[in-house]
Amino acid sequence: MNTNNQAEVTADTSAKRAVMDRLRTTPIDVPALPEIDLDRVIEFEDPIAKFSEMLALVGGQAHVVDDIAEVKTILDQIDVYRDARRVVSNMPEIVEGNLDAQMIDDPHALATLDWTIAKGEFMVAENGAIWIDGNTLPHRVLLFIAQYLAIVVDRSAIVSNMHQAYDRIDRFDGRFGVFVSGPSKTADIEQSLVLGAHGCRKLQVFII
Template identity: 35%
Template sequence: MSNKHTILSALKQSALDQHAMPAMDVVANNDDLVGQFNASLNTVAGTLHSEGGLAALQQAVDELIQQNMQVISLLDGIKGNRQVPETAHDLADIDYAVIPGDLGVAENGAIWVNQPSHRVTPFICENLILALAKDNIVANMHQAVKQVALQPGELGLFIAGPSKTADIEQALVVGAHGACSLNVYLY
């Protein structure tokens, strides 16, 4: 028997018995989910736009285009000035990416994004814009994880604010590893 098999056999024999996960009954605060979501989003350096819906989003995108910004939109009905490229390498100069959000979480400002096209899009753009239906906000992560699902090969993730780190000299740096800003438009 090889060393690898000897070690794995020993680990298997010393493994603890399986125990059922404890029941977690968390009472959700469903009062003013949009207000809770806004407060949480602010704490993670995101900005909520709750008035005007998709028309306000398209107006904001049009203003960005007038400022010569490169805007890509993966959201049906919102038109940027760049097409979705064949390869992710062609996203390197994108200033703003508009992506649909599937589910918002009021307790922490996180938004579930099921990203079917280029996986790098929310991370490589300078600024991220997410569009989220008002009815798709839940109170907490306990409710959220019950509603999200992925098909094999899909990427899904919770995005909570722009990229940030605080490990350099105890100073918060926004945009260190990805998008420098996050704007969320409710519709």
């Protein structure tokens, strides 16, 4: 890069930084959030059944199990799990993986990951979503780069609606967290539905 080009880049970067700094320090008046009457939001008599129904509607599959040993038994019946070569498990006490993500520095090394076994903090019945706390993940990309995803969550950890869900989020430290419901899908191109475009091709949820 010659001196003139370098000067132009430096000036351009400085100008962008000045604009961003000004935006960050400018107070903005925003309207207050509406008050929600929680007595009027939806509740379900059987939230587990509703969760399973909504998860199936978006292409996922829920398994209600009474013993943690059943998780591995069910997974072993799935062809793409039996044939998997690279599995990361954040819950080795339930399902053992064969790849230690803690030992991987570069997330790009996970590009050929077959399965991620993750811990869910709680479920949302109205939309079949599960909240994942980022502190349980050595790399946040584990949720999105694996071909297949399994989430294990406690049966008692469920809310009926997203208002209750956001109240629960406040208990976590906020480093990173995400609602997961799947599998990933898109139909933007020629209105042809593609699974796994932006994440897992199939989601299995084990409710213990």
